[in-house]
Amino acid sequence: MGKVKVGIVGLGRLGRQHAENLAFRIPNCELLAVCSVIQDEVEQVQKEWDVKYAYTDYDEMLKNKELDAIFIASPSGFHCEQIEKALHAGFHVFSEKPLGLYLEEAVRVQEVVNNHPDKVFMIGFMRRYDRSYVYAKKKIEQGKIGDPVLVRCYGLDPAKAINGFMQFAKNNYSGGLFLDMAIHDLDLARWYLNAEAKQVWAIGGAYAYPEIAQLNDAETGAALVKFENNKMGIFVAGRNCAHGYHIETEIIGTKGTLRIGTTPDKNMVSVFDDNGVVKECSDGFLERFEQAYLSEAEEFISCIRENRQPSVTVEDGVLSTALGYACKESFETGELISVQS
Template sequence: MENVKVGIVGLGRLGKVHAKNLANLVPNCELYAACSLVEKERKFAKEKLNVTLTYDSYEDMVKDPNIDAVFIVSPSGFHCQQIKLAMENGKHVFSEKPLGLDVEEIKETQKIIQEHPDQIFMLGFMRRFDESYRYAKEMVNKGALGEITLIRCYGIDPSDGLESFVKFAMNNNSGGLFLDMSIHDIDLIRWLSGKEISKVWAIGKNTAYPQLDEVGELETGAALLRLSDNSMAILVAGRNARHGYHVETEIIGTKGMLRVAQIPEKNLVTVMNDDGVIRPCSQNFPERFRQAFVDEAKEFINCILENRQPEITAFDGLQSTKVALACQESFEKDELVEVNNNDSK
């Protein structure tokens, strides 16, 4: 296989990030096709990315024999069905997180993936490809921090997107704050610690937009997690960071601690003026994790070319989703919730 021909479904904000990377920055990859219900997005793919074909039907795209792999960047509720269709049509599959919104549907999807061992499947937990997080993982693995006792994660979107999210939430199901946003942090906790999460207790509050109470959504939430070895984790998720996109992770161990991105710095520039000393901040996730998105796409293509499965699996998607849903349940019921970890890999 000289070049892997890829078809992408979904050309929203994240879809465009992936599409541009696949078209311009990933070796041995050809962005061959793009699928969207929106004519403007199909036109963008044709004119700006020079894709060979555009589709308004995903079913038609995955039947194209010229396509080797699909990138699924559609709304979360479509992921499981689209993975199934792609697998049944012999395609390798990259799917953005979450794997799905329903645990039983995810389990069925996991079975389908396992029934096609010659096809590559990869889930989009891009933080595992970020240079800083990979360094933190290396430190943990070599025992530099000793035994982990606590992991703290912040994931807060910039406030300039909150109003548009409120409009979306009044008519659509995002899966809830913890599934929509904290799932990256949940995956990091599992990846960094090597442990499963056994119990969660979550709380939250809507302040800027109390109307989110009506649809069971949150603008700010927090959760306390117990891991299988009784170590702890704290999640803070939100949609209202005034300074920009704020992602921060702290790992505390018996021999030391480390912190990733205490300040979400955009670059190495420091501005000194009448407002004081200012460090510019990343304003969104495509900017903060620009290289990580490229590197995860490279890994997917390399896995296809080298005929090997990636480290991130459907099981990772299942476990992270279970924890996120447990956090949502805990918030809604205002009680401690146990996470069922009896499912096999």
């Protein structure tokens, strides 16, 4: 097979990064088409990167039979519909997280994916492709910490990104803090514990940015999750982290503990000056997960070329959506929620 020809939909905060990876950093891939509802965005990328086709209408892009695969980085409310259309049109599909904003649409898409076993489908849980997270998984599989029984996660966006977030949230409904942000941690907990969630209690509020409450959302929230076999998950998610982008994960096992990103260092440099000794903090998702975004895209292209499916599945998308949705429901109702599965 020659180069895999990809069309991407969504050229926003993350879509542009994906597009750049597909265009320049994966030798067996060609970015053949770009699509966004914003004409200027599309024209700029097409001109700057010399992309052959540009569309402002997704359905038009799907008529292009030179393409092999569709990469979806549009707002979350469009994922399910766009996945279904792309599969029906005969393309391999990568979709950003979350799979859906509602369990019903995620389950429906799962059926469509399962009805197209000859097409590669991949969901963008990129942390599963981050070197440190992969290393931790290997340690668990080697039995280094015994049986993992508790996962504790912090997923905190930098306070200085709040304006960008407000714009993102106002432009399109994102599903809220738990479905939009904590979903990465919820997926990781399922992966590391090798267990599904049963019950959730989630709380939160809008403390520094009351305007987030007007979106019916939490600025900072916490969820306590009971998994199968009495395993535990503790999740803190937020949009108001003063020191930067703080993604931290701890896995406690019967014989030891693993921690990833205990201090969210930007790099290995310490600055010694009139502020003392300073380790700068990771700036945001594009910086922290640069390698993971590239690795997941490489895996998607390799799967197409090698006629196999990635290890992260549509079921992972559905089960994480179910858990994220249960967290949201618990936060909104104040009730202990049983997770549908």
